[in-house]
Amino acid sequence: MRESEAIAQKYHKILSPLTHMRWPFLITAGLLSVIFLWSFFAFAWQYVWGLGVTGMGHPMSWTLYLVNFVFFIGISHAGTLISAILRITNAGWRTPITRAAEVVTVFALAAGPTNILFDLGRSMKFHWVAIHAQFKSPLLWDFTCIMTYFVTCVLFLYVLMIPDIAILREQFPRRRWIYQLLSLGWSGTEKQERILKKASAFLCIAVIPVAVSVHTVVSWVFGVQTQPMWHSTIFGPYFVAGAIYSGIAAIILVAAILRKVYHLQDYLQPLHFNNLGLLLLTMTLLWFYFTFAEYLTTFYGGGGDELAVFWAKVTGKYSPLFWLMVLFCFIIPFPVLAFRRTRTILGTSIASVSILIGMWLERYLIIIPTLSEPRLPYARGAYMPSWVEWSMMAGLSAGFVLALLLFSKFFPIISIWEMEKEDQEKTKREP
Amino acid sequence: MYRWGMVIDLDKCTGCQACVVACRQENNISFAGEKEAKLGRAKFWMNLVSEVKGSYPNVKMHFLPIPCMHCDRPPCTKVCPVAATYKNPEGIVAQVYPRCIGVRMCITNCPYTVRYFNWYEPNWPEEYQRGLNPDVYNRGKGITEKCNFCIQRIRRAKENAKKEKRRIREGEVVPACVETCPSEALYFGDLNDPKSQVAKFSKSRRAFRLMEELGTEPKVYYLKEGEWDEGK
Numbered sequence: 005m006r007e008s009e010a011i012a013q014k015y016h017k018i019l020s021p022l023t024h025m026r027w028p029f030l031i032t033a034g035l036l037s038v039i040f041l042w043s044f045f046a047f048a049w050q051y052v053w054g055l056g057v058t059g060m061g062h063p064m065s066w067t068l069y070l071v072n073f074v075f076f077i078g079i080s081h082a083g084t085l086i087s088a089i090l091r092i093t094n095a096g097w098r099t100p101i102t103r104a105a106e107v108v109t110v111f112a113l114a115a116g117p118t119n120i121l122f123d124l125g126r127s128m129k130f131h132w133v134a135i136h137a138q139f140k141s142p143l144l145w146d147f148t149c150i151m152t153y154f155v156t157c158v159l160f161l162y163v164l165m166i167p168d169i170a171i172l173r174e175q176f177p178r179r180r181w182i183y184q185l186l187s188l189g190w191s192g193t194e195k196q197e198r199i200l201k202k203a204s205a206f207l208c209i210a211v212i213p214v215a216v217s218v219h220t221v222v223s224w225v226f227g228v229q230t231q232p233m234w235h236s237t238i239f240g241p242y243f244v245a246g247a248i249y250s251g252i253a254a255i256i257l258v259a260a261i262l263r264k265v266y267h268l269q270d271y272l273q274p275l276h277f278n279n280l281g282l283l284l285l286t287m288t289l290l291w292f293y294f295t296f297a298e299y300l301t302t303f304y305g306g307g308g309d310e311l312a313v314f315w316a317k318v319t320g321k322y323s324p325l326f327w328l329m330v331l332f333c334f335i336i337p338f339p340v341l342a343f344r345r346t347r348t349i350l351g352t353s354i355a356s357v358s359i360l361i362g363m364w365l366e367r368y369l370i371i372i373p374t375l376s377e378p379r380l381p382y383a384r385g386a387y388m389p390s391w392v393e394w395s396m397m398a399g400l401s402a403g404f405v406l407a408l409l410l411f412s413k414f415f416p417i418i419s420i421w422e423m424e425k426e427d428q429e430k431t432k433r434e435p
Numbered sequence: 436m437y438r439w440g441m442v443i444d445l446d447k448c449t450g451c452q453a454c455v456v457a458c459r460q461e462n463n464i465s466f467a468g469e470k471e472a473k474l475g476r477a478k479f480w481m482n483l484v485s486e487v488k489g490s491y492p493n494v495k496m497h498f499l500p501i502p503c504m505h506c507d508r509p510p511c512t513k514v515c516p517v518a519a520t521y522k523n524p525e526g527i528v529a530q531v532y533p534r535c536i537g538v539r540m541c542i543t544n545c546p547y548t549v550r551y552f553n554w555y556e557p558n559w560p561e562e563y564q565r566g567l568n569p570d571v572y573n574r575g576k577g578i579t580e581k582c583n584f585c586i587q588r589i590r591r592a593k594e595n596a597k598k599e600k601r602r603i604r605e606g607e608v609v610p611a612c613v614e615t616c617p618s619e620a621l622y623f624g625d626l627n628d629p630k631s632q633v634a635k636f637s638k639s640r641r642a643f644r645l646m647e648e649l650g651t652e653p654k655v656y657y658l659k660e661g662e663w664d665e666g667k
Contacts (some may be wrong), residue, residue: 017470034646053555053576054553054554054555054556054576054577055537055552055554055576055577056476056554056576059474060475060476060477060554061474061475061476061550061554062475062478062542062551062552063475063542063548064475064537065539065542065543065552066540066543084624107533120538123538123539124536124537124538124577124578125534125535125536125537125538125539125552125553125576125577125578126536126537126577126578128535130536131535132517132536133516133517133536136518136534137516137517138515138516138517138518140513140514141514141515141516141540142514142540143514143516143538143540144516148515225540228514229510229514229540229543229544229547230544230546230649231543231544312439323520375543378546378548379546379547379548379646380546380547380548380646382482382484382499382501382548383475383548385475422493
């Protein structure tokens, strides 16, 4: 296959992470593995002794694990969704970022529901949710939506990677068996191209409503409950907006790191960060709008129970976290993203880090204050995560990054065949 | 069909906590210990909360025993993903312990915060081990439990009544808390029987239920303090 040889030569920078193994990679992967494995010990500890080793208690029975659940599902939101929207609208600048975005989605989506496994009193009976399904429970809707989304996203990522895997099949004789299997005999015939085009068009359309439904249903896990400041009709769109917000931030951060580490300056250009930055700016404003609407209506018309939670957040014991959230989600990123001069690669990266911290705090502040201020004024709770919970959170995040890292060592993180196709079209247009 | 309900006369309650102790004894509720109790790991199927107003010598105390309200429209049952909790035909909101996987959504959705979780494997001081009630299902760590109006007593009473081909008589079965209350502030019975004490009390001028505005239709009625009426 001389053609694939030529393509591999042309895009050797994209393929170089697959061919080279250097010390920084080994050290990073080693460190992440240690943290990841540590969380297995923490989980075993919790499994043996019971959930009492966490900081939970009565009435604080949904805490850090649920926060991380919502947060990771949120991260999973932008990738495939944005990739699909950009494909449908045929945005030319999308090509170098879509693959990375789709990968972030898949791994974040694997990480999110894992938290539910940690949170269960009897984790090993997790499959009962499927066996003894009770469809009135929002958790079951959640389970259904997340599974659908996960399958769609894995397919999305995989289908659009098949031509690239075929290139790899020719380039890496030693890993040939696995690439051979995964490439499904792709040889780039016209018929295959046609099927791929059809499949990707179908997946693009299918994934958008699924993605919106997932975070809406995640929000309903809280929204349909009778608890003060959970029971809110705005939660569906509020969660979806927040999810896309944190998701875009994650993509920008991942893209910036990949660009630096794998020397992909030729492909991931300031233009991409500028465009993603503009998208992020829109979401910043949208986030502020939703948050403002949510808090204003509670403050203005809320009853005693709602206001107890409201004041606990705004001026009470959660106020430091609340104002940090406002700082990280709005006050820092807004000016950085608003000005063209600061909307650089560094600027958008800083804004993204700030947004990720802020959105984690937002999830924390949605879940925890409500439980600590229940309706009856007797059961009152304070919550401080224990070492087990922090370990699980660190392990999960490490596992997420490790998965991304390993993926980038086995598959090209930028879609080569799409780059090539774009290139060919460009030369056709400008002879 | 029976429809079990409870009436708690707040005027008669002295805050002695005998109901709390009796409940623990009857239902094998494990000990959390002082340290864990502070972290919210203590379980009180029957909980007595108090409110102190003023300071010595002008002190006014109010007591409120809180069992499960056994709502007719319980928010907790519908959210369980594995159907481990349900309202039985007699109106008791029951927990199916072997089915429960410890999701705890029922706990977060209970506006009365009367559902409790087993944060650890249950534990008793050695002297208590032999005194455990053999009629009660043993709950391990990681599952939710709650007041069930001493369902084991109701089942036994029903068996006896069935043998004699009759309905359960008024006062024939009462939960441990009702049985033990020294000031007889607690009543238990069939709300469907218009002649029963609880049915009469539930229609009293003094009767109210906690957070009726939520539409949960609790079957635990309270009688207001400081007001008297003839109706007995």
